[in-house]
Amino acid sequence: MAVTIKDVARAAGVHVSTVSRALSAPHLVNSLTRERVLKVATDLGYRPSHTARALTTGRTHNVGLIVADIANPFFPPIIKSAQARARVHGYHVFVADTDENPRAEEELIHTFARQVDGIVLVSPRGTNKAITRVGEELPVVLVNRRLARHSSVLMDIEHGAGRAVGHLGDLGHAHIAVVLGPRGSWTGGRIRAAAEATAADRGLRLDVVAPVPPTAEGGVAAVPGVLDSGATGVVAYNDLVAIGLIEGLAARGAAVPADVSVVGVDDSFAGRLNRPRLTTVAMPGAAAGRAAVDLLIQAIEPPDGSLTTAETMLGTSLIVRDSTAPPNRRPRPE
Amino acid sequence: MAVTIKDVARAAGVHVSTVSRALSAPHLVNSLTRERVLKVATDLGYRPSHTARALTTGRTHNVGLIVADIANPFFPPIIKSAQARARVHGYHVFVADTDENPRAEEELIHTFARQVDGIVLVSPRGTNKAITRVGEELPVVLVNRRLARHSSVLMDIEHGAGRAVGHLGDLGHAHIAVVLGPRGSWTGGRIRAAAEATAADRGLRLDVVAPVPPTAEGGVAAVPGVLDSGATGVVAYNDLVAIGLIEGLAARGAAVPADVSVVGVDDSFAGRLNRPRLTTVAMPGAAAGRAAVDLLIQAIEPPDGSLTTAETMLGTSLIVRDSTAPPNRRPRPE
DNA sequence: CTGAAAGCGCTAACAG
DNA sequence: CTGTTAGCGCTTTCAG
Numbered sequence: 001m002a003v004t005i006k007d008v009a010r011a012a013g014v015h016v017s018t019v020s021r022a023l024s025a026p027h028l029v030n031s032l033t034r035e036r037v038l039k040v041a042t043d044l045g046y047r048p049s050h051t052a053r054a055l056t057t058g059r060t061h062n063v064g065l066i067v068a069d070i071a072n073p074f075f076p077p078i079i080k081s082a083q084a085r086a087r088v089h090g091y092h093v094f095v096a097d098t099d100e101n102p103r104a105e106e107e108l109i110h111t112f113a114r115q116v117d118g119i120v121l122v123s124p125r126g127t128n129k130a131i132t133r134v135g136e137e138l139p140v141v142l143v144n145r146r147l148a149r150h151s152s153v154l155m156d157i158e159h160g161a162g163r164a165v166g167h168l169g170d171l172g173h174a175h176i177a178v179v180l181g182p183r184g185s186w187t188g189g190r191i192r193a194a195a196e197a198t199a200a201d202r203g204l205r206l207d208v209v210a211p212v213p214p215t216a217e218g219g220v221a222a223v224p225g226v227l228d229s230g231a232t233g234v235v236a237y238n239d240l241v242a243i244g245l246i247e248g249l250a251a252r253g254a255a256v257p258a259d260v261s262v263v264g265v266d267d268s269f270a271g272r273l274n275r276p277r278l279t280t281v282a283m284p285g286a287a288a289g290r291a292a293v294d295l296l297i298q299a300i301e302p303p304d305g306s307l308t309t310a311e312t313m314l315g316t317s318l319i320v321r322d323s324t325a326p327p328n329r330r331p332r333p334e
Numbered sequence: 335m336a337v338t339i340k341d342v343a344r345a346a347g348v349h350v351s352t353v354s355r356a357l358s359a360p361h362l363v364n365s366l367t368r369e370r371v372l373k374v375a376t377d378l379g380y381r382p383s384h385t386a387r388a389l390t391t392g393r394t395h396n397v398g399l400i401v402a403d404i405a406n407p408f409f410p411p412i413i414k415s416a417q418a419r420a421r422v423h424g425y426h427v428f429v430a431d432t433d434e435n436p437r438a439e440e441e442l443i444h445t446f447a448r449q450v451d452g453i454v455l456v457s458p459r460g461t462n463k464a465i466t467r468v469g470e471e472l473p474v475v476l477v478n479r480r481l482a483r484h485s486s487v488l489m490d491i492e493h494g495a496g497r498a499v500g501h502l503g504d505l506g507h508a509h510i511a512v513v514l515g516p517r518g519s520w521t522g523g524r525i526r527a528a529a530e531a532t533a534a535d536r537g538l539r540l541d542v543v544a545p546v547p548p549t550a551e552g553g554v555a556a557v558p559g560v561l562d563s564g565a566t567g568v569v570a571y572n573d574l575v576a577i578g579l580i581e582g583l584a585a586r587g588a589a590v591p592a593d594v595s596v597v598g599v600d601d602s603f604a605g606r607l608n609r610p611r612l613t614t615v616a617m618p619g620a621a622a623g624r625a626a627v628d629l630l631i632q633a634i635e636p637p638d639g640s641l642t643t644a645e646t647m648l649g650t651s652l653i654v655r656d657s658t659a660p661p662n663r664r665p666r667p668e
Numbered sequence: 669c670t671g672a673a674a675g676c677g678c679t680a681a682c683a684g
Numbered sequence: 685c686t687g688t689t690a691g692c693g694c695t696t697t698c699a700g
Contacts, residue, residue: 002448002471004677015687020679030685050449051388052677055692060385062428070414073407073603080404080431087430092449094396095429096421097414114336115384115426137336243607269407273577275609338693349671354695364669386693389676 003044012040023048062092063296064112064119066105070097072214073268074238074285078122078143081289089297091117100182100214102126109134118296121145122288123187139299141292145186151295151309153288157187157265160281160316161194164235164263167279167318169202172326173233173261179222179245180210181237188237191265195235207231212241219244223252232260232327239264239271242278246323257325267319276322284314337378346374357382396426397630398446398453400439404431406548407602408572408619412456412477415623423631425451434516434548436460443468452630455479456622459518473633475626479520485629485643487622491521491599494615494650495528498569498597501613501652503536506660507567507595513556513579514544515571522571525599529569541565546575553578557586566594566661573598573605576612580657591659601653610656618648 005023009016014033021029022037029037040046054060065082067075083093094112098104102125109130112119118139124131128147134140135150142152161178168176178195180188192208199206209225212218219241226234226245236242242264246256256262256276264271264280271278291312298310339357343350348367355362356371363371374380388394399416401409417427428446432438436459443464446453452473458465462481468474469484476486495512502510512529514522526542533540543559546552553575560568560579570576576598580590590596590610598605598614605612625646632644 006677016677017679017688018686020677021686024679028685033685047444047448049389049677051385051394052692053679054385055383055389055677055694056679058692070417071410073410076405076407076410079413079429083404083429083431084433092428092430092445094426095413095417096426097417099418110381111426114381269604270607273604273607273609275607339695340693350693351672351695352670354693355670358695362669367670383693386676387695389678389693390695392676 002049003046004049005046008037008041008044008046011044012037059300060115060117061090062094062116063293063300064094064096064109064116065122066096066098066108066112066119066124067122068098068100068125068214070095072240073270074266074283075122077285078289078292081286082120082293083289085290085293086297089293091293091297098125100125106130113137117300120292120296122292123185125182125184139296141296141299143288143292146311149309151299151311153291153295153312153314155283155288155314156316157190157281157283158194160265160283160318161191161235162198163318164265164279164281165195165198165204165206166202167320167324168233168235168261168263169198169204171233171261171324173204173231174327175205175207175229175231176233176235177207177209177226177229177231178235179212179219179226179237179241180208181212181214181218181241183211185214185237191235191237205231212237214238214241216240216244216247219246220248223248226260227252227254233263233324234260235263235265237265239266239268239274239278239280242280242323243270243274246274246276257323259328261324261327263318263324271321274323279321279324280319282317282319284316287314336383337380338383339380342371342375342378342380345378346371393634394449394451395424396428396450397627398428398430398443398450399456400430400432400442400446400453400458401456402432402434402459402548404429406574407604408600408617409456411619412623415620416454416627417623419624419627420631423627425627425631432459434459436464436518440464447471451634454626454630456626457519457521459516473630475630475633477622477626480645483643485633485645487625487629487646487648489617489622489648490650491524491615491617492528494599494617494652495525495569496532497652498599498613498615499529499532499538499540500536501654501658502567502569502595502597503532503538505567505595505658507538507565508661509539509541509563509565510567510569511541511543511560511563511565512569513546513553513560513571513575514542515546515548515552515575517545519548519571525569525571539565546571548572548575550574550578550581553580554582557582560594561586561588567597567658568594569597569599571599573600573602573608573612573614576614576657577604577608580608580610591657593662595658595661597652597658605655608657613655613658614653616651616653618650621648
């Protein structure tokens with residue numbers, strides 16, 4: 001086995017508790033003994049057992065990060081920043097993927113529950129009840145979902161989606177469609193609400209095509225609905241859906257942006273690479289990962305015993321690129 | 335606190351050790367008592383403490399996964415599959431990102447060391463010595479690097495890179511450049527070796543441009559070197575570098591594939607989305623994640639006490655798309 | 669087959 | 685300021 005606190009104690013000629021203090025409460029120990037202990041510890045290559053410490057203190061210094069799909073480009077920036085941020089707080093991150101499956105989400109939460117100090121749920125698909133239930137056992141921070149008595153990090157998608165519809169309106173589109181992702185997605189609901197509000201405000205016609213999977217395939221699947229609606233401008237659930245949509249539209253003879261304008265959501269690099277380069281609503285993924293971890297750790301280690309739940313709202317913006325243009329005067333193909 | 339084994343024991347009218355057995359060694363317990371205990375346990379909502387179990391058994395049932403850059407599209411498929419695979423084995427995965435920094439890698443390995451049963455290192459940048467050192471403390475599986483006394487999962491990049499150079503040669507390119515990523519990258523070395531071998535074999539001239547960061551910016555940075563070399567066909571370290579290269583070449587008036595042909599490596603969806611769509615060497619990321627976890631768990635739980643190190647070699651293939659074409663007869667711009 | 673007891677490595681009162 | 689003494693929740697001998 002590895003070298004333990006006991007070995008250090010023996011080698012330094014002190015009791016284990018002194019070693020423990022020297023390590024985790026330095027001010028409670030004579031500076032000379034402390035230095036001696038510390039030196040012995042490093043000489044021996046002592047590394048504290050995270051596990052033993054967790055057992056006594058009840059703090060694992062681990063957090064769970066649950067996302068829908070690691071391979072969806074929306075998530076990696078969040079994972080990356082969350083993990084980096086956790087590290088500076090002295091925490092490690094378990095990452096798990098639910099494959100867009102609400103049941104997997106619940107199960108995962110439960111396996112995590114006993115071995116983390118808190119959980120970050122990104123774009124959760126689970127029911128409020130399920131989330132509330134874990135919320136009673138340990139701190140949970142939600143990203144892109146609001147729920148009573150829980151901290152959350154929100155991206156101001158309403159603003160972004162409103163801007164997207166406004167942009168389409170400015171271009172001259174009078175009939176707009178929104179393609180929504182999975183049923184029950186909080187973000188989807190926000191996009192829809194904002195789109196409807198802006199459309200009503202400007203006297204634009206708005207149709208909803210939903211639900212489709214939040215993937216490029218989902219975008220392809222939405223093509224008939226979009227074409228049938230007769231809309232000339234589309235706001236898609238995310239960049240992947242937008243990309244699939246553009247591809248599917250092309251296959252049906254409708255060019256983007258000549259015949260139909262498409263706006264994505266995320267500003268993942270997928271959208272930047274796509275041709276036409278995607279007009280999209282930029283979502284602050286990296287900032288969200290950081291903010292979520294900060295909120296979670298604040299909930300785990302309340303600075304002054306206060307158990308407040310906080311909300312961080314992050315801004316979004318519209319990035320206009322090449323997938324949007326004024327509507328075509330000519331009748332649409334087919 | 336949560337319900338413990340003690341609570342279950344009391345409620346079931348047996349000793350804690352019996353509960354423990356009923357849970358983790360069912361065959362050692364009378365089937366009637368076992369069922370009673372199990373029922374009480376579920377009724378009480380008992381969940382074993384991962385931490386306590388880890389302390390006694392010395393197994394955390396956690397593994398670490400260290401990658402260079404979570405946001406680099408090469409990694410997410412690996413993370414996703416590794417994490418899923420670990421779960422079916424009853425393990426959880428810590429994911430950490432070194433930001434392409436060898437020192438961060440070493441530090442991370444050390445913080446992980448005491449709280450995981452093993453580590454998967456993907457495309458490690460660290461020194462052999464550093465890796466060997468941890469390898470003495472706990473099982474380490476390497477992805478895309480070979481090191482004595484360690485299991486590893488290799489992608490047959492030699493084959494892929496050879497095919498890439500061969501493809502360029504078939505197209506009629508007589509002068510080829512390879513753009514390599516970070517110094518010390520194992521994969522980079524393999525690409526170079528394979529490219530040199532194939533070039534020699536076919537009597538092609540080969541130049542090396544290196545090192546550059548393994549990012550799109552790195553690709554842009556490689557443009558002068560490529561242009562100076564006079565090569566008409568380029569094999570890039572990865573898709574991101576290829577994409578940056580194409581962009582940078584365009585900015586200097588060299589069109590791809592009209593003036594220069596470019597081959598990427600990875601087959602990330604970045605390459606599929608890029609225009610021109612990237613000709614690339616497909617790297618089996620998902621399969622590698624799975625294989626690495628399998629090898630690691632095999633090392634953690636040797637089936638028969640044998641401490642063998644194994645090697646899994648995964649195939650690669652060349653995917654020809656639109657970024658390669660026969661060389662231009664006209665002199666190159668500038 | 670089941671109970672008793674020891675102990676994993678560490679922290680946290682409590683004395684002194 | 686430092687040593688003693690209990691555990692944290694669980695597994696694992698060792699008896700019976």
